[in-house]
Amino acid sequence: MELKLDPWGAVHVDDYSKLFVEFGISNFDQILSELENPHPYMRRKIIFGHRGYEPVLAAMQKHEPFAVMSGFMPSGRAHFGHMMVMNEIIWHQQQGGDAFAAIADMEAHAVRGISWERCRALGINEYILSLIALGFAPREGSHIYFQSENYSMRNLAFELGSEANFSEVSAIYGFSGETHISHMESVMAQSADILHPQLKEFGGPKPVVIPVGADQDPHIKLTRDLAYRMRKFLVELRGDYISIRGKAASPELMQAAEEALKDLVAGKVKRYEEHIDLTDIQISDDTGLAALQGTIDRLIINLEIDHGHYGFMPPASLYHRFMTGLTGGKMSSSKPESHIALTEDPKEAGKKIMRAITGGKQSLAEQKKLGGEPDKCSIYEFLVFHLSDDDKELLELDAECRSGRRMCGTCKKDVAERIERFLREHQQARKAAVDMLPEFGIKP
Secondary structure, X not given: OOOOOOOOOOOOOOOOHHHHHHOOOEEOHHHHOOOOOOOHHHHOXXXXXXXXXXXHHHHHHHOOOOEEEEEEOOOOOOEHHHHHHHHHHHHHHHOOOEEEEEEOHHHHHHHHOOOHHHHHHHHHHHHHHHHHHHOOOOOOOEEEEEHHHOXXXXXXXXXXXXXXXXXXXXXXHOOOOOOXXXXXXXXXXXXXXXXXXXXXXXXXOOOEEEEEEHHHHHHHHHHHHHHHHHOOEEEEEEOOEEEEEEOOOOHHHHHHHHHHHHHHOOOEEEEOOOEEEEEOOOOOOHHHHHHHHHHHHHHHHHHHHHOOOOOOOOOEEEEEOOOEOOOOOEOOOOOHHHOOEOOOOHXXXXXHHHHXXXXXXXXXHHHHHHOOOHHHOHHHHHXXXXXXXXXXXXXXXXXXXXXXXXXXXXXXXXXXXXXXXXXXXXXXXXXXXXXXXXXXOOOO
């Protein structure tokens, strides 16, 4: 059966490697070694893929500007699945990135029909307080906002709408004649969320990464396309020369680019009607030529901005595995029995753990003989994703389960105790976070 990634539907992925082939997502393992201190999600292969993360990684390594951005649709209670995105935002902020967190109230109102008042209440009480309690810092470059109140983003959404058409968006999202306009507008708001950290008021174009589940990939691909369409030039390395291809650039902008390139490059600068070629470049090797391409692209981006354009860089994305629901399948906000909310009563959370489906066998005897399957166990996942900082401990538990030495009841009791302790501490931190809301410009 063909796998379909639907941002608003139920998506279950059995084999994440299919996403590399079918959707062009890159394997994160290929760049993992370049991270000096990777997040545990990266080490444990919870983050399995990416699109275009290399510029973000380079910016981190060189201590250059970059940003992280993601959002939350306030359609229900925030749970441990949402906490994965929160933790990824916070980690990138700690690496020096500007951090943007959107409460997608326009999307929730348009797609789910949730009232504006309910959107605001859920946004603050479920998502924002937990985000702050987990460590999102109120420093320069930190932004938490509601879509409906962010007019820079909304104005950009209007501009992006001129680069997308109905047939294209319908093909991506399966829209029909019954889809209402507000739903379609919310798609442009999503793209504007992703791109607006590159607006001039936020420091201009820079690498931006969007941590998401794989079901959100249609948003990422559309936005990367829109970023490309908003550019006026494309800088290409073509063998031993560099070509700057005009994309509806005005004659004035072409002239400015030609003059700037003559000042920058030692070589021949030849302008044609719609492109400029740099040949006979005096540089030592191919690595240097690739570096020069990056320098020229930054020069061209600055020229585009000086002439009233955006100069967007294509946004990067990170993809994490879905958490398994306590009842099997994907953890979902719409199924309370499948998840544990971050505002859940700790004792009730412990009871849910004790009732959860595991990767164990049908009987105790069979479990001892054949062992369990921790890679199919929602209880073990809680340890891997959230409740154990010790990689060695996880390997030992995995081995004990597979060998039949560890029973599901023992695991459940252990995880129930850990989750109750975590929730008590987190909910205490949430109470302290209320006093921090004004630091983010949010009225309680």
